[in-house]
Amino acid sequence: MAFNEILESIGGVGYFQILHTILLLVPVTLLACHNLLQNFTGAVPSHHCRVPLDIALQTQGLNFTKDSGRAELLKPFIPMDQQQRFEKCIQYRTKDILPSTMGERGIDLSTEPCKDGWIYDSSVFSSTIATEFNLVCNQRSWKQVAHSIYMTGVFIGALVFGSLADKLGRMEILTWSYLQMGIAGCCAAFLPTFDAYCAFRFLCGVASSAISVNSISLILEWMPSRGRTLAGNFFGFSYSLGQLVLAALAYKIRDWRWLQFSVSAPYCVFFLYSWWLPESARWLILRDKPHKALVNLRKAARVNGKLKEGNKLNEEVMLCSEMQKEIMEIRSTHSVFDLIRTPAMRRMSICLVLVFSANFAYYGLSMDLQNFGISVFLAQALFGGVEMAAKLFVMVAMTFVGRRLMQFWSLSMAGVLVVSYGFAPQEKKLLCTVLAVTGKAFLACSITCMYLYTGELYPTEIRQTGMGFSAMNARLGSAIASVVHLSGDFSSSIFPMIFGITPLLAGLCSCFLSETKNSPLRETIHDVESRYQITNRSQITMGFLVIRYTVPNETKQNSENKIILTHNETYFSAMHTSMIFHRTFSNVLKLQHSILSLSYKKLQNISFLFSSF
Structure with a gap:
């Protein structure tokens, strides 16, 4: 009896699979909050140099950010830019001016960098890392550095935890990752220095990758073939839902420390209930642990109301000739080099580098909401809402047209729309927003498809290693997107060109992947090579x-x-x-x-x- 037949005999897509999937997807929903959190915790409000006028108003206890007529009083101290707004990083030179003398006496029309810090507009955000650590002007690049450090953690997590999960088990890594995310996220919220914030955000990134990779593997390995497409799409759907959750939380919580805490503390709860979640029975069988696999399968049968069928299962059924052959084949050690050792695996792994391009463009668009000319809360909600609609379409489309064709068209359309955004007139905010939001929706479709596709392409014995490899490439793209933003504002047309051409090239690469629609999961590398050589x-x-x-x-x-x-x-x-x-x-x-x-x-x-x- 094949493993898929065992799952069907104990209920198929039953209550156990539904509850198991929901409990794994709730933490994934909050992963979106962590990945895009710095759109709000790192937002840069309007600001200008802190000048003697501000010092005097603060001394007198006045509301120096909303005081009427204040703009006229600031003109002798701060020059205006071309849009007739106060310059953010320079001020007129002052010569021993006292707070009690606010005239033009002592003012030199030559300028200098801000000497006494900055005054920030608190009408939108009461506090962000930019305002607390003064990450503006010549220090503005540190905001992107902080996000790059987080994405580097995600990259390293994909590299390390993919292989570890194949050796130690999915649930052991997942349980530890929940605990690490909860503790590191809460510490990042309340530590007083920027260096400490970056260090604990790095640990959050490492845990984020492990949660993502192991959650999708557990979902797919407990799901029979007929339910994998729907379950895989709900995985991507939950990430888009997380963007809406983030928009709502950020709208209600305007202080960055409490916002950081609110998306981190729930992982302590996830850590507690993860002890109930069973290890993958498929992985246990292939690791020659049939007794533990039998216990977990009977638990699933009991929840599905198939107690009689579960009691019929025994170790002899699970150790039939086919499964015994698979167990003997995987007792040899596997490493990341197995992803490129044989022709079929080599072609598959090279083509899956396309995930790099999708995430590179996705986060290039996602991480600069302030430059779209609309409310950041509205922009985040639009991104999440449109993605949810697009992924609903993907859930249906992949069932009929397959994974490969869906991947090709998603990447191609995303590339065309993002490149078009680069050529659109910047003063037409509505057109630019529509192009960017739609392009990001197609990129989200591609990423959703890719998570399911990758899990189906790689065989069980190195599935975690393969998915870790793909996630590593994806997170590398995310980190590089943050580095690209260091060189200037996203409003420059060069960035949409960069973020648009890469998905177009990736779409061509997807043509060389094999179709997995309605195909059983491969168990061993030999299965992949055999199918390749049919x-x-x-x-x-x-x-x-x-x-x-x-x-x-x-x-x-x-x-x-x-x-x-x-x-x-x-x-x-x-x-x-x-x-x-x-x-x-x-x-x-x-x-x-x-x-x-x-x-x-x-x-x-x-x-x-x-x-x-």
Whole structure:
């Protein structure tokens, strides 16, 4: 009995799977809050140099940020910019001016950097890390550095915890990560220095990656094949819901310390209930722990109301010849190098670098809400709401068109929209916002599809390592997006070009991945290689269109070593087996009821670049 059949026999997609998925998705929802938290905790409000006028008003206990007529009083102290707003980082030089003498006497029209700090507008945020640690003017890059440090933690977490989870188990790593996220997040909220804040945010990033990777693996490994698509899409759906939660929390909590605490403390609760969640039975079987797997499967059967079927399970059923063979195969050690050791795994891993591009563009758009010209709370809510609608579409589309085609179109459309945003006039705020929000929605579709797709592509014995590799590339893209922002404002057209071209290139790479729709999960590397070698494939490229020819076993070769193919044996890799495109191609080349003769040797030479992957 295959493992998928065991899951179906104890209830399939039953109460256990539903409850198990919900309990794993609630922490994932708050991961979105952590990943995008610095849009609010690091927001930079309007500010100007702290001048003697501000000192005098503070001394007298006046409301120096809203006092009527204050702008006129500030003009002798602070120059105006081209938009007739006070300069943020310079002031007129003062010569021993006293708070009691507020005239123009003692004022030099030459300018100097702010000497006594800054005055911040507190009408939107009462406190942020930018206002508390003065991360403005020549220190403004430190805000992006803080986010890059967090994303570096996410990157390292993906690198480390993917392999550890394959060796130690999914739940052990997940439980520890909940505790680490709760403690580190709360510490970051109340420590007094910027260095300490960055250090504990780094630890939050490490835990975030471990939670994300292990949650999706546990969901997929406890879900029978028919429910994997829906469960995988709910994983992405929960992340978008988290963006709406963040917008609501940030709107209500304007102090960055309490906002940081509010999205971190719940992980202590998640840590407590995680002790109830069972380890993956699939992983336990493949790690030669059938007794523990049997206990967990019977627990699932009991929750699903299939107690009788659960009692019928025994270790002999789970250690049938097929499973015993898989257990013997995985007793050899596996490492990250197994991802590129064999041809099929090598091609798969190289193509999955496209996740890097999707996350690079996604966070490039997500982490600069203040430059869209609308309320940051509204922008965050729009991003989350549109993503939820887009992912609802993906949940349906992937079921019908498959993973590969969905990935191709999501990345391609995102790239076109983000590049268009770069060419749109910046004064047309509505158009720019629509392009950016829609582009980000397509990127979210791609990422949602990719999480499910990656879990289905890699075999169980190195699934965590493979997903850790993909998450590592994704987080590397996120960290680099923060570094790109260090060089200037996102309003510059060069940034949308960078963030738009990379998804376009990634969309082309996705054409070389295999389709996994309605396919059982691969258990071993041997399964992946066997499926890859079922047919002898050759590929050629024509412009940007990949055309694949399948050579059936019964095809005969003539004395000149040529392969004879009828047009009915051709199909498009990027479109899977779409008869619409197939007929169009046949009609254009006049191949209806004809024979296409191709030189086998030349075709192999042309396709070597692709078939070697």
